[in-house]
Amino acid sequence: MQTKKESIREEILRAAQKEFLLHGYEAASMRVIAKKANTTLGNIYHYFPNKEAILSEILEEPLEKLSKLVEDHLELQVRAYTMDEMLDAIREMDDLSNYKEFQYMLDERLLxxxxxxxxxxxxxxxxxxxxxxxxxAWHLGMEDSDSPYIDILTSTFISCIRHVLLEHKDTEDAQKEFIKVFKMLCTGLVVNEQKL
Known part of the structure; x- marks a missing residue:
């Protein structure tokens, strides 16, 4: 009996994730989630007290992974790298398996x-x-992380992730596209920095 209950719970989470991705969390309907999960609205509330509890369950893993990404990557912030070192590292990037922390960015729940x-x-x-x-800001040797330039770069990076996740459902294709976009963004930054 416990296995069946867990399968209903998982089905609710799957249906909610699809609904949140399709309509956004705020516009998602609990009635539609119940229908898509082949259960009743009352049964959803048996498993989750409210819609935010469902969201919490869905976002728990990607938030943990983002936190680990930040931790792991910031540990590398021991010294500044020369532009040539950065360009070499970017050119050699061709497989995300060597950059496990970046794989965390390819979770559609981030959308x-x-x-x-x-x-x-x-x-x-x-x-x-x-x-x-x-x-x-550290990578670019800027003291002001609230600079409009950093805001633009951050927005661009998030837009790139959004593009990859929306346009490439196949994991391998998503990884290739992410590498391509990441290289393009970083190479542009490094080349621009060298010109300055």
Whole structure:
């Protein structure tokens, strides 16, 4: 009996994730989620007290992975790299298996996180964005992580991730596209920095 209950719970989560991706968290309907999960609205509330509890369950893993990504990557922030070293590293990047932390960026649940307009998860997203901006500023040797240039780079990076996740459902294709877009973005930054 317990296995069946767990399967209903998982089906609710799957249906909710699809609904959140399709319509956004705020516009997602609990009735539609129940219908897509082949259960009743009352049964959903047996498993989850509210819609935010479902969101919390869906975002738990990607938020943990983002946190690990930031931790792991920021550990490498021991010394500044020369532009040539950065260009060499970017040119050699051809397989994400060598860059496990970047694979965390290819979780479609991040699309839900990026689009949130309410809930406590906005704070988690903004904390990640702030760390990313600080790291970008460090890479570029800028003291002001609130610079409009850092804002533009951050928005561009998030837009690139959004593009890859929306346009490439196949994991291998998504990884190739992410590498391509990441290389293009980073190479442009490095080349631009060399010209300055």
């Amino acid at each position: 839900i996180l990026f689009e949130l307009r309410t809930t406590r998860f906005i704070e988690a997203r903004e904390a990640f964005v702030k760390k990313f901006k600080n790291h970008m």
